[in-house]
Amino acid sequence: MVCQAHIAKCRLQGPHRPLHIYHQPGDFIIGGIVSHGGFLSTSATFMEEPPPVLPEELVVVPKVYQHILALAFAVKEINGCSHILPNITLGFHIYDSYTNARKTYLATLILLSKLEKCVPNYVCDTENNLTGVIGGLDSEISFYVATILDIYKIPQETDIPKSTGGIMDFSLTTCVWLVYGSAPVMNDKTPGLSFYQLTAQESLQYEGIISLLLHFKWTWIGVTAMDNTNGERFVHTVLQLFSKNGICFAFIERIPIFSFLSEIKDMLQQGAKIHDKIMSSKANVVVANGDFYSMAIFKWLPYLSEHDMTNDVKSKVWITTAEIEFTSFVYQRNWDSGLFNGAIAFEIHSRDPSGFHQYVEHRNPSNTDGDGFIRDFWQQAFDCVFPDITADQVEGNICTGEEKLENLPGSFFEMSMTGHSYSIHSAVYAMAHALHAMSTSRPRHIGMAYGGRVKNQNQLFWQLHHILRRISFNNTEGDVVSFNKNGEIASSLDIINWIIFSNQSLRRVRVGKMDPGAPSDQAFTIDIEVITWHSWFNQARPLSACTESCQPGFSKKVKEGKPFCCYDCILCPEGKISNQEDMNDCTKCSDENYPSKERNICIPKSISFLSYEEPLGISLAIVALSFAFITTLVLGTFLKNHKTPIVKANNQNITYTLLVTLLLCFLCALLFIGQPKKMTCLLQQAAFGIIFSVAVSCVLAKTVTVVLAFMATKPGSRMRMWVGKRLTNSIVISCSLIQAGICTLWLAISPPFPDVDKHSMPEEIILECNVGTVIMFYCVLSYMGLLAIISFTVAFLARKLPDIFNEAKFITFSMLVFCSVWLSFVPSYLSTKGKYTVAVEIFSILASSAGLLGCIFSPKCYIILLRPELNNREQIISINKMKN
Template sequence: MSSKNDYISERMATKLFQNVLALAFAISEVNGDPKLLPNVTLGFHLYDSYHNMMLTYRSILDLLFKSHRLAANYRCTTQKNLISVIGGLGSDVSSRMADILGLYKIPQLTYGSFALEERDTSQSSRFFRMVSNETHQYSGIIQLLLHFKWTWVGLFVVNDESGNRFLQVVEFLFSQNGICSAFTNRIPSQPFWQQKYSTSDLGSTSDLSFIRSKASVCLVYGETMTLMWLSTVLATVVLGDKETTLLGKVWVLTAQIDLALNSLQRGLDFQLFHGTIAFKIHSKEPAGFQKFLQNITLLGMQGNGFLKDFWEQAFDCSPDFQEPGKTSDTCTGEEKLESLPGPVFEMSMTGHSYGIYNAVYAAAHALHIMYSSRLNQRAMLKGGKIEMQDLQSWQLHHFIKDVLFNNSVGETISFNENMELGMGFDIINVITFPNTSFFKVKVGRVDPDAVDGKPFIIDEDLIEWHKDFNQALPVSLCVDCCPPGYRKEKKEREKICCYNCVACPEGMITYQKDMEDCVKCPDDQYPSKNQDGCIPRIISFLSYQEPLGVSLACMALGFSLTTAWVLGTFIKHRDTPIVKANNRNVTYILLVSLLLCFLCTFLFLGRPVKITCLLQQPAFSIIFSMAVSCVLAKTITVVLAFLVTKPGSSMKKWVGRKMTNSVILSCSFIQGGIVVVWLRTSSPFPNFDHHSLAMEIIAECNVGSVLMFYIVLGYMGLLSIICLTVAFLARKLPDTFNEAKFITFSMLVFCSVWVSFFPTYVSTKGKYMVAVEIFSILTSSAGLLICIFFPKWYIILLRPELNKREQIIRRKD
């Protein structure tokens, strides 16, 4: 690589000269390394694309076909030998360069991150990209926006082919990830000073609608000139408007952009970009680079023509020492680069400079290997010197492709199958100061090949935002977030990021902001009052620890003891006429049945388990059927006893123990048969009901077959109706101890209780349903006990004089 300084734009941003100095630094290191390319001196040519495709072609043709003998700061005895080209920064320039360089098979190493368009894929073998593909940067941008939940984003895109490709890709990625572009401003590809715009014309050539946009985040895509144009527009038009408040925005810059100002922009307020988030090509600082920059002076490098132009722009002075009156000030030649503010010149190595630095070393290592190869080396002895055969640039392709080395900072340099270095991108936060200087803080990383499996990392605690946000996380949304308890509903003819918030229907929740759909809580939870979360549901059953359960248990125990007392009294006075008068064996069976009825209510209390569920309804139905059967047997006995007393009655043979036993056994066995069928087909089992009550899970005994349950209840109802009918018909029979009157009243109570039981039972849920059944069992059983046995118990204990045979055989007048 020989050198020549040809076309350099007069208005080229001074900060871009750092790339040139990085190139010079790398070449000086290579030339000073005795192990790398010994006896070979590298030089370089500089050409400017002028941000114009036609001039790009012209520069490449000049490079190929114009002869130059002098290299900047070097003197060689041979003509230039072009072996590779480093550039350009953007895809448009790089592609145009490849159009010509590809014809001559000259290796091209690019230091800008960009994605190739379809027509360039066939040329990818001529591109050796020193940075990661721009597609990885797209992924990083999306991850950044999603991380901070920025869904309403403004776009500033350079108005050229690369900008068009960027818009196509990013709009597609936005739609896939629920992000919308609030506006899209196209920035001229040519700087305004080249288009000769006046400051007053900037407002008319720029779409300033973004000033009123709710988008707090603006994504800028382009090159350094793009940001320079944008900063001028913002400073001279937006901030100059008294009706416009200070523009608090989060600027997100792509990796092609350097924070730079030129000599025309020195007076601009760079603090507008305080808090900027910028993607930066991964870089490290080679040892000696800062010292190299610190030692550069105009007097010390007067042979470099490009440095003279740079000095004039950077220090705003005339480097012509012979004619000091040409500009307002004359350079002393001793100015130091470190005195320049950051936007004019940055003393650390940028991502682009690092790419150029590695590109020089990649070409140098490939050239070294090619020189060392026996197949490509021929020495000819002439006059005591060894002259190497001239090399052809096309021969270098293979060696660059397979190059592998560690650079001076210890990073491995090698190309992957796509002919690029997979170093990824750094994410930096720009902190500006009133003196136009700034500081870059690395806050994240985008590395698709990360060994830890985390391609995107961001530490938001390190980020300092623009002062308008008061260090709170900026919000960039079309509408305020839908709070938990609400869901998003799309607006007609609006982008998906602009929506209405609609409350969730009853029984459903949203537990995060901006959820698309409401969801149901798990079965063991229920929605909170604001429908923004789920609360664990308690398991509900009728327990002994609550007042209702204790009350029912006490009632059951009290009636059980009373029944046992009555039974004991009747057994003690078993030989008295009043006990013997109405079939005392049936009386005992009835009292035992009522005692069991009261005790079976304890099966309904407490948490249901398998054994209690199996016993609850079957035991209740059989015991109650036996009790009603006893009452029926007593009623039939009364009727038959009256009929037997009539002269010539044939009913005498039906009166006796055999008849009563038959009634009790037959009625009970029928119910028992129904219960057996029930247990064999679909027996009751413990179950959790998640649906009947919103805030509780009901622990219940599922009856299994609902049909069999109602058949059992229906059979008991049938027996009750028969008993009530018979008793009602026998209520006026002339007998002193005629039980039919008491049985009629008791069966009225019994039937009233169970008739009212059905609607109440069906309309209640959970433990209250169980309480209704227990209460019905207790009251109906108590009705039988009190109505049938209390009069007799009263006579036995309190009126023993009535408990005589004479009273039994006495007839009413």
């Protein structure tokens, strides 16, 4: 009577479709919860517009039937294997959840009660208890199962053998629960329930999607998720993870789910807006998250639009998560799935177990006993009905039972085992291996499984939990099956390219893998050569970026008010480069390098100095030597004609000193050519300053001599006492010593030294002589300029003195040239860089020296060499008389 009362309480009120039961008795029982039905369907035929969805009957998702076959096939294999659970039969029950809370609760209660009866909180002595539950294809159904399983737990303390190391938790579930779909989303109010998840870790899936997006440089993407708790959790997670990796979102859309007929119109209107937003977006990549059946909902999108999309064949690259399977509702039999051709799917790693294809191939409604699902599946999948002997006539096509499963479209059924089915297959083997390990280590527990006391039975299940947490084995296909500390299977993810043909058949091409056991740099692998893209992309690799990539030589500048993936490309500033695409900032080249013209690479700078090997250097050297040779010739001419009046005039010794000094000036220019050395740097400016000061001092002495000589010729003049070598020598020596003192002080305080200038010239490293202190350098120039100005002034005043040998006017021209050269030297010196600075100084030395040589000595050489008749005393006296 007690049992009958409990049964009555468990029954659902009102008419409902009976639960499917696929039953096989055994020593150990495994329960299964599948989402085989629960969606609304219609009897209308789809033509050009999607049909209205009417609640005429519940419809199955045909593809889920393979999950049932995977469980049954695994149990069949185990029962036929002598190495696992010998002499023990593994049994199972499968119940349909109908994706309905009430019926899921009922199915779970029946699993925990007597076979095919709902007797909560009561276990008869002769009844077999449930060993494990495999189920929960989506997170919502898993949550319903979790709610019931969590209630039925027995708090007790059980000692663990010493080898296991400690005491287990007090709260232990009455059976083992393995989830092969989305894990249930728990909240703070939900008690903690231990379960084992057969799908890959979510973190691995997120990491794989990010790696895929970054590999193809898809930084501007859209996201679609189902409008439920699981979808909201996915969106919240990817928003943070993707943004940290430089990925932006063009849109985030939540696909509505309807529960009542009155919601369908609103759902279609909302879906039309979502479709138009997806298709009009610049983002060519859409990351889709959902549950097992979500793809069937996504198939509505091509038929929902607020605009005329007749000629629009645009598509996107769809990236689907592992929970999504290529499925269809039965009324979508003839719907075109071409929108998803070329999709890249992350799928649970799977293989095709040996013999599974033949096992599936021989499934037939006429020769399958105990399968409560196959007739409904057959009718829905093949769009036919089985004759009912109680009905007068049958509407629709008659099911013959000879239809071939391989002829069904890929969205209805696949002959190869899918990832979810492979997870179920692994889950059954995990249970079997755990039971085998328990039975071999504790033989006495076997007897307890057939009606022992409840306390001992709970000890049995505790042992099963303990073993399952640590189990590791190779399945029939050689894949390792084991769980981590969180109860998640240590499995990899396959990256699959969906190729959908016009007849809606599906071919899966494995193009990559996400392997958590591989080194970090090898965890993600992909072969882009075998990927088939949607025809809209013309087999070119799709691009998905808010802004075209900034090429090397440019950097990104984020647009104000836009996501960070939307930016402008600006040219790198001078001195900086970017050698990769989409760099946030340009980098500065080292001092030894300079940016290329395109500013994408750093080029080693060339070593630069004024050398004898280059045209400029050799030209200046030749000019200097040429003038030095001419000066030598002039000096020789004067020495040869030293007794002539024109040579004796204006202090012969000063003339010789000036010529020697000019010779040294020309040769001094050679110190500035060649690689700077310590000694040449010390001599350059000091020699230049002192030698030129001597030259200008000689010119000054000659000018003063001319003036004094003219004044001494006047009767009664006292200037005769000043005329002579003593005065001229004093002028030359005193003026030269002042410059020598300045140069000595310069060398003592901060002497010039060899230096490397890496900054003045962008493409050259300049080897130069650093002047040490610029102030002393300009002091030398200023003093030399002061002497030149004094000489010019005196010469200018004496230029009209009546003397045939008067040099004043020639000295005036020479000083004018000299001052002009050195006045133009200063701005030229400051405006040039590198070896050209040295060239400017050499040119100034040569030009000013040549000016002195030409203006002062060319007239005398003309008379000596070409007009010797004028070079005599009588001729000079007669000329003077004529002038007077």
